[in-house]
Amino acid sequence: MRSHAEYGNEEKENMNQENNSINSHITEYLDYYCGLSAPGFAVLLKGEWGSGKTWFINKYREKLEKNNQKCVYVSLYGMTSFSEIEDTFFQQLHPVLSSKGMAITGKIFKGLLKGTLKIDLDGDSKDDGALNIQVPEINLPEYLKNTDKSILIFDDLERCQMDIGNILGYINYFVEQQGLKVVIIANEDELLKQDKIKEDKYKSIKEKLIGKTFNVVLDFNGALEDFICSVDNTEVRNFLSTNTELIEEVYKTAECENLRILKQIVLDFERIFKELPEKARSKPELLKDFLKLLMAFSIEIRRGTMLPKDISKLEEEYVSLMSKKYSSRQAASSDIKVNNEELTKLEKILSSYTILNLDLHEPFPSKVWWERFFDKGILDRQELDQSLLTSRYFQDENTPNWVRLYHYQHLTDDEFDNLLKKVESEYADGQSPELRELRVIQHITGLFLRLSDTELYSKSKEEILQDSKSYIDKLKDNNQLDITYRPISSIKDIIGVYDRLDFQGKNLQEFKDFSSYIEEVRKSVRDANMPNAAQDLLVTMQSDVSKFCMMICPSKSQVRDISDQRYDEIPILKYTKPTDFMEKLLHMKSEDQESVIWAIADRYELVDINKKLLEELDWLKSVRNLLPVEAARHKGKLTKYRLKTLIEPHLNEAIERLEAKSSEVK
Secondary structure (H helix, E strand, O other), X not given: OOOHHHHXXXXXXXXXXXXXXXOXXXXXXXXXXXXXXXXXXXXXXXXXXXXXXXXXXXXXXXXXXXXXXXXXXXXXXXXXXXXXHHHHXXXXXXXXXXXXXXXXXXXXXOEEEOOOEEOOOOOOOOOOOEEOOOEEEOOOOHHHHOHHHXXXXXXXXXXXXXXXXXXXXXXXXXXXXXXXXXXXEXXXXXXXXXXXXXXXXHHHHHHHHEEEEEEOOOOHHHHHHHHHHOOOOHHHHHHHHOOHHHHHHHHHHHOOOOHHHHHHHHHHHHHHHHHOOHHHHOOHHHHHHHHHHHHHHHHHHHOOOOOHHHHHHHHHHHHHHHHHHHHHHHHHOOOOOOOHHHOOHHHHXXXXXXXXXXXXXXXXXXXXXXXHHHHHOOOOHXXXXXXXXXXXXXXXXXXXXXXXXXXXXXXXXXXXXXXXHHHHHHHHHOOOHHHXXXXXXXXXXXXXXXXXXXXXXXXXXXXXXXXXXXXXXXXXXXXXXXXXOOOOOXXXXXXXXXXXXXXXXXXXXXXXXXXXXXXXXXXXHHHHHHHHHHHHHHHHHHHOHHHHHHHHOHHHHOOOOOOOOOOOOOOHXXXXXXXXXXXXXXXXXXXXXXXXXXXXXXXXXXXXXXXXXXXXXXXXXXXXXXXXXXHHOOOOOHHHHHHHHHHHHHHHHHHHHHHHHHHHHO
8 A cells, every 4th residue: 555655745746747737727717616606607618629628627527526526517419409418417417317227217306397498698688589498407416506516517519409599598597597617618619610600699698608718728748648547558558658759749740639539549559559469569669660650640531631542542642752852853953842732632641741750651561451440440460460571670680681672761871782782693693592483573673673763773774674574584494483473362462562562663664564574474484384283283173172162263262371373363274174174073072073163163253354264165165065974874873963963053154154255255
């Protein structure tokens, strides 16, 4: 247990923090106001959305509770009737009676004070109409009857759906008739923007009801400290506490003054942290970069300057931004900033965070990961783990030099120069098995092109393109070229990502030309190897039917874990002899036979996309024709029936689909 001295020190510390608060003058006045006996006026706390008005009053409510002062709080957000406010009051004043099990009993205690209140709203000594307000008979307990220790709080006035005159007249009843202290919280600027509010009328009502108005100023440090203290995870709490200056720097850079976003960032970071592997949690640099990215994306998305889908566009926008800056320097012969009016919305966002050395266009773990996180709330643990393997945070002596060079923006000048020479030498030598793989070659070429484009590499883009083509041709001629896709999910191929690394320079025309050349080479090598690959596929069909199905069927391939090859867009079946296929199929278990035929039928579901599979139509017809012949040899046997069911409807429907698409193409 703590000593009295420790408690006293804590109390002094809290008092000092309170006195140092940017809104401490408001706290001091509310203390004075709550000590009055029936003051006869309300206090208005105003401020912009997200400025911390609600956070401030909630902290003050905590203080009231510590001092045994009671208050009742109601948010007017979306309120359409006084009965809704009454229910909120009643739930707080009578939590037992308002519980689900006491609903009927509670209604007995909820009476309505019926009558017509004639209220002078504008102070002209004339009744402003009979307001048929049904004021709730709250059945005040003793602590609320003692007006020296009670306060009513009405939050979100501008979001109330009722007439402003009626709701303020309703609040005035508690001030004048009940003698209660009332605090009203509102974004007054937004309130006056509403079409139904007439400024003169509002001001006259306000003058009668409001005795003191305060503007709540954003208390960033106080709110951040409070949000951090509410975090359950001790590691997260400690990390955020030691990086408050970083958090404040990002907020100032973004010119953001919204505490709701800040609170959500703290919650999201805690959620992400819990999913990080232990080795990642021990990397302060990784955690800081993760936090900065989370903050930047959260701020821009939640204040509406960008959408989650825009994250994938940032790299292209970055290239455009660099081009504009380069053109500006060329024109002025000096490093002059681009005219801000010339920048697109996303280019402005990229420019605003450069001071933080924050690469929004190349985020970790990946653009796709962040887009899914903000768009669907999905925290992809598998993608996160895989991204760590090739990230700069976990590089060691086993990391390929080209991967180290990939993260060149985080290298020193000497590290960059040395790595560039090593990669260039290894690439020219071509002895490493990894540097014979097409996708790695594509990565290195893209990296060289990007470095050349940024004037960090002496060779021109045209020279790099020609050298890479010659390099591939040499490997191909010596039968050393590896065209095998490594185990990555099919969606990553679609978006041009390999080993969780985006291709550098992929927006350059030379890279696009090289990618087209790679596909031509891959096709020629694949076609030459296809007969052998087809025989291997039949062996796989007999030895591992599940793997066979995943290799040939698009719908199956999306859920596979690892496969060295996939043929969902390659007409490999036409390279197998129908008789060889049939022989191996008939020697398989009946359930495996069904799996094979079902996978083949599913293979042609996406024939609109994979038109190359039309080349398998003749092969499919031959297989379909062989099945009845084999079935006839088993007259009166179950085998005949089973073989017949393999034809109808699966193969017949697949053939009809291919024939229909073939007619369209012709």
